[in-house]
Amino acid sequence: MAYKALYRTYRPTTFEEVAGQQHIVKTIKNALATGKIAHAYLFAGPRGTGKTTMAKLLAKALNCEEGIGCQCNHCDNCIAINKGTHPDVIEIDAASNNGVDQVREIVDRVKYGTILGKYKVYIIDEVHMMSPGAFNALLKTLEEPPSHVIFILATTEPHKILPTILSRCQRYDFSKVSDADIRERLQIVLEKENIVYNASAVDLIISLADGGMRDALSMLDQVLAYSGDVLKEEDVLEIFSLESIEEKIELIKSIFDGDIADVLKRVNNYIDKGTDIKRLTSDLLDIFKDLLIFMNTRKESFLGKLPTTEAMALSKRVRDSQVMELIDILLDTQRDYKVVQNINPVFEVAMLKLVMVFGIKQVQERPVDIEPVIKPAPVREQTVEPLVEEAKPNVVEQPSLFDAPAEVNNHVQGLIIPKHLTGEEMYEVPDDLMINIMVSAKKEIKNVISGKWDNLKRYIVHPQLGKAASILFDSHPLVASNNILIIECPLKSTVETANMKGTQEALQNITKIAFENQMFVYAVTRSDSVRLQKKYMDLLSIGKLPKAKDIVIELEGE
Ligand SMILES: Nc1ncnc2c1ncn2[C@@H]1O[C@H](COP(=O)(O)OP(=O)(O)O)[C@@H](O)[C@H]1O
Ligand SMILES: [Mg+2]
Ligand SMILES: [Zn+2]
Incomplete structure (x- = not known):
């Protein structure tokens, strides 16, 4: 016999077996008991939470030979409905192509009586x-459906x-199934299937299922296909490419330690083995949320994933402020995932940004210049300092990415922006120089400019500067x-326009007017920005970042 998936084998055959959705079960049972049956129902809600199941249960309760409201599961009607072969219970998948034709057929046929049962039920x-067309x-x-016809729309x-x-329609909103209800149902299945299991493995599946009962059963199926009749946490972790809570805590400890080498090692390992990033x-977000709540309440009961100790x-x-910063970084990261391919x-x-919140601990080698400097400028050391080991919690204001305080004097002769004029006559700033600009960046200046960003709106319709x-x-x-502003643009075409030689003058003028600071403007795409940030962090982690220095802009023709 072909293997039948657990979620199909364990479709509830009575109202009592339904996990969660108790408000719906209760209302429907009541309606059946009092004979107040509607002619059209709408079952709305997330996938795998019991809509089709409930529709079939209702169809059975209407047609069972033992009487309205019964689900004996052994009369001809019940058996046929369970098997999906009942001539009066018609399932239509509106997502398939023949939806319209099927609806037309229904419309034509509703007037005829039932074949086997008391009610014709269209799901x-x-x-x-x-x-x-089909809707109409x-x-x-x-x-005006005939009295023996019931529609259930899901x-x-x-x-x-x-x-x-x-x-x-009478509308019922199905909710996600609670963890406790999923657990109860899974335990029934596990026992019926004679599976030896440990609770943490079940918990893990429940958390992955996120309220979907079908997903929980499908995942259980997947794990059992791999591990036979024993359900172990490590198998669940392996199959779904997850890291254990212990590993996540080790990673977090390294982040708090500022141990960039260890963090990078772990990150590489996740990527190599294909962890679900x-x-x-x-998960890290959840842990930090747990931590933040715990720090403010000291209540164990609020802890989800994070063990109390x-x-x-x-x-x-x-x-607190550090944990909030970690959360912000991860939220931004999740947003970024949506727009990148890799x-x-x-x-x-x-x-690496998370590590930066705590400061990088070991920058052993002395920073050295890496960029081809035409006229080396007098410089000061860049100030990402090793953390004092014992200084925890770390209360020193640490520079965050891109905001390394640039302790440079003004008017220092430094680099010259080279011009790489392509056919389109565009400026192109090489990576080495970008890294130098990043090192010399000043958070205060960026803050001032961000604060004035809205000023730009006033000039959008300006004939020359618009x-x-x-x-x-x-x-x-x-x-x-x-004197330099690097912007990140959402569109590649905007980057190209911005970096065209002909656009620069207007850009400098607008910075002068809107920000009261005339700046050379250079645009990068999101992927350039990610690449540069990575390069910056890599150099930082090996102590090879260049020193901060003032950069003098010299554009062609000036
Ligand atoms: N509330 C629930 N209680 C018990 N099992 C459920 C529940 N919801 C879904 N299932 C399981 O998932 C399978 C698919 O559920 P189904 O009712 O088709 O979900 P939906 O129609 O909401 O997408 C069922 O066969 C059953 O095994
Ligand atoms: Mg369904
Ligand atoms: Zn029956």
């Missing part, structure tokens, strides 16, 4: 996918359903030093 799944055909029938996207349909990111130990080493570099940079103002306004400031 229309993913009803929001129905074409307008259905609407007519919904208006959807994950109720907002896409026409109000005219909604108003004719998105999941890891959201670890929460206590970690909370001694950080300040998330690994974004994750790497995020981890284009430059829009370029800036649609971008955001990445790095700013005394």
Whole structure:
């Protein structure tokens, strides 16, 4: 016999077996008991939470030979409905191509009586996918269905359903199934299947399922296919490419230690073995949220993923503001995942930013210049300092990425921006020089400029400066030093326009007017920015960042 998936084998056959959704079960049972049966129902809610299941249960309760409300599961009607072969219980998948034809057929056939049962039950799944034509055909029938016909419409996207349909249905909103309800149902399945399991493995599946009962059962299926009849936490971790809580805590400790070498080693290892990076990111977020709440409440009961002893130990080493900074970085990272093709570099940079919150501990080698300097400028040491080992919690204001305090004097002769004029006559700043600009960046200047960003709006319709103002306004400031502004633009085409030689003058004028600071403006794409941040962090981690120095801009023709 072909293998039947657990979630199909364990579709509830009575109302009592339904996990969660108790408000719905109760209302429907009541309606059946009092004979107040509606002619059209709408079951809305997330996938795998019991909509189709409930529809079939209702169909059985209407047709069971033992009477309305019964689900004996051994009369002809119950058996046929369970098998999906009952001639009066018709399932239609509106997402499939023949949706319209099927609806037309229903409309034609509703007038005929039932074949085997008392009620004809039409279950229309993913009803929001129905074409307008099919919807209209259905609407007519919904208006005045014959008394032996019941429609059950199911959807994950109720907002896409026409109000005219909604108003004719009794609506039930299915919710995600709670962890406790999923656990209870899983335990029943595990026992029936004679599976030896440990609770932490079950908990892990529950947390992955995120309220979806079908997902929980499918994942269980996947693990058992791999491990036979024993359910172990390490198998779940392995199959879904997850890191254990212990590993995540070790990573966090290294971050708090500022141990960039260890963090990088771990990150490389995750990437090599194909860890689910998105999941890891959201797990870290959950842990930091736990930690922040614990630090402010000291209540164990609020802890989700983080064990109490670890929460206590970690909370001694950080300040609220630091944890909030970590959370912000990870939230930004999750946003970035949505716009890049390869998330690994974004994750790497995020981890390095997390370390930066605590300061890099070991920068052993003396920083050295790496860029081809034409006229070397007198410089001061860059100030990412080794952390004093014992100084925990770390209360020293640490520079964060891109905001390394540049202790440079003005008017120091430094680098010259080379011109790489392509066919399009565009400025192109090589990476080495970008790194120098990043090192020399000043947080205060960027803050001032960000504060004045809205000034740009006033110039967007300006005949001469409008284009430059829009370029800036649609971008955001990445790095700013005394006379240089690096912006990150969402579109590659904007980057190209911004870096065209002909645009520079307008850009400098607009910075002068809007920010009261005339600056050389250079644009990068998001992927350039990620690449540069990574390069910066790599150099930093090996102590090879160049020293901060003033950069003198000399453009062709000036
Ligand atoms: N509330 C629930 N209680 C018990 N099992 C459920 C529940 N929701 C889903 N399942 C399981 O998942 C499978 C698919 O559920 P289904 O009712 O088709 O979900 P939906 O129609 O909401 O996407 C069922 O066969 C059953 O095994
Ligand atoms: Mg369904
Ligand atoms: Zn029956």
